[in-house]
Amino acid sequence: MEIPLLKPVIDYVFISIFTHKSNEKALISLLRAILQIDIKSVVVGPQKLPREGPFLKSATLDLVATLNDGTIINVEMQMVFYKEYIDRILYYWAKHFTFQPIIGKGHGGLNKTISITIFDTGSRFFPHVHSRYTLMECSCDPKHALTDKAEFHFIDLSRIEEMKNITVNKSLIRWMKFFRSRTREEMKVLAEEDACIGLAFKTLEIMSLDENEVYQAWSREKFWMDQQIREEREQAERKREREEGEKKGREEGKKEGIIQTAKAMIAKGIDIETICEITGLSPEDLT
Numbered sequence: 001m002e003i004p005l006l007k008p009v010i011d012y013v014f015i016s017i018f019t020h021k022s023n024e025k026a027l028i029s030l031l032r033a034i035l036q037i038d039i040k041s042v043v044v045g046p047q048k049l050p051r052e053g054p055f056l057k058s059a060t061l062d063l064v065a066t067l068n069d070g071t072i073i074n075v076e077m078q079m080v081f082y083k084e085y086i087d088r089i090l091y092y093w094a095k096h097f098t099f100q101p102i103i104g105k106g107h108g109g110l111n112k113t114i115s116i117t118i119f120d121t122g123s124r125f126f127p128h129v130h131s132r133y134t135l136m137e138c139s140c141d142p143k144h145a146l147t148d149k150a151e152f153h154f155i156d157l158s159r160i161e162e163m164k165n166i167t168v169n170k171s172l173i174r175w176m177k178f179f180r181s182r183t184r185e186e187m188k189v190l191a192e193e194d195a196c197i198g199l200a201f202k203t204l205e206i207m208s209l210d211e212n213e214v215y216q217a218w219s220r221e222k223f224w225m226d227q228q229i230r231e232e233r234e235q236a237e238r239k240r241e242r243e244e245g246e247k248k249g250r251e252e253g254k255k256e257g258i259i260q261t262a263k264a265m266i267a268k269g270i271d272i273e274t275i276c277e278i279t280g281l282s283p284e285d286l287t
Contacts, residue, residue: 005187005208008179008200009120009157012220014077015063016213017203019044027065029196031073033171034116034130034153041068064096070111072096077179079120079224081156082231089115089152097150114151118179122156129159130172255285262286 006013018027028039045064063075074096078085097113133152137144160176163169174194178201181187191198207213262275263286272283 002184003208005184005204006214006217007182007221008204009077009079009118010217010221010224011062011077011079013204013207013213013217014118014179016207017200018063018075020203023199023203026196026199027063029171029194030175031065031067031075031116033169033175034155035114036169039067042066042073062092066111072100072111072113073116074114075116075118077118077120079221080228080231081119081122081125083125085117089117093150093152110149112149112151114153116153116155118155119157120179121158122154124156124159126154126156129162130155255281259285 008014008017017023018030024042024044027044028042031042032039043066045066063073065073065075067073074092076092093113093115096115097110100110102109131154133154134148135146135150137146155176157176157180160173160180163173163176171194174190174197178187178190178197181190187197187201187204191201207217258279258281262279262281265275266272266286272286275281275286276283
C-alpha cells in the first residue's frame with residue numbers, strides 16, 4: 001500500500017518543496033508561470049519559521065526570493081482566505097520593500113517588490129482566478145501608473161476551471177492542478193508532462209516518507225483548521241450581534257413611531273387610558 005502524499009497546499013509543504021536546493025528550476029517555472037516574465041536565476045532568502053518547535057499563532061511561513069534583476073518576490077500559500085489577510089499582505093510587502101539597503105544608491109535604487117499569494121480557497125473575493133494589482137491613478141483612461149515597483153498577485157486554486165476557459169497559460173494551469181491534486185496518479189501525469197513539476201513531485205514523495213515532515217505538515221494543517229473554526233465562530237457571533245442590533249433598532253424605531261402617534265392623539269384630547277389600550281404603551285412611555 002502506497003503512503004499518501006502530503007498536500008502541497010499546506011504552507012509548510014509548499015515552502016519545503018520550493019526552497020529545496022535542487023528545486024531552483026521548479027521555483028523559476030512557477031514564478032514564470034505566474035508573472036509571465038523571463039527569469040534566469042533566483043536566490044531564496046532565509047525563512048521566518050524554524051523547522052522545529054511548536055507552531056505558534058504568531059509564526060509565519062513565506063518564501064522570499066530575489067531574481068537575477070534584483071526584483072524581490074514574496075510568495076505565500078494559504079489554505080483559506082479572510083479579508084483581514086489583505087492588511088497582512090500589505091504589511092509584509094512594505095517590510096520587504098523597506099528592508100532593502102539604500103546607502104550608496106538612495107531611494108531610487110530600491111528594487112521592485114512583488115507579493116504572490118496562492119489560496120486553496122479564495123472565497124471569490126477577487127474578481128479573477130488570477131488577479132493582479134498595481135498602483136494606478138483611479139480616474140485616468142488609459143490608466144496612469146504611479147510606479148512599477150509594487151505588484152500583488154492573488155491566485156484562487158478553487159477556481160481552476162475558470163482558468164482553463166480564459167487563458168492559454170498552460171504552465172500555470174499545470175501548477176494549479178499540481179497544488180489541487182489529491183491523488184498520486186494525478187500528480188504523476190503532471191510530472192510526466194512538465195519536468196519542473198516532476199522535481200516538485202519527487203520532493204513531495206520524499207517528504208511524505210519522512211515522519212518528522214509528516215508531523216510538521218499535520219501540525220500546520222491542524223493550525224489552519226483550528227483557525228478556520230475560530231474564524232467561522234467569530235463571524236457567526238458578529239452576525240448574531242449585528243442581527244440583534246438591527247432588530248433592536250427596528251423595534252425601538254417602531255415604538256418611537258407609536259409614541260409620536262400617541263402624543264398626537266393626546267393633543268386631540270383623547271384620554272391616556274384609551275390611548276394605552278389602543279397602542280399597548282404604558283403611561284410611563286408618554287411622560
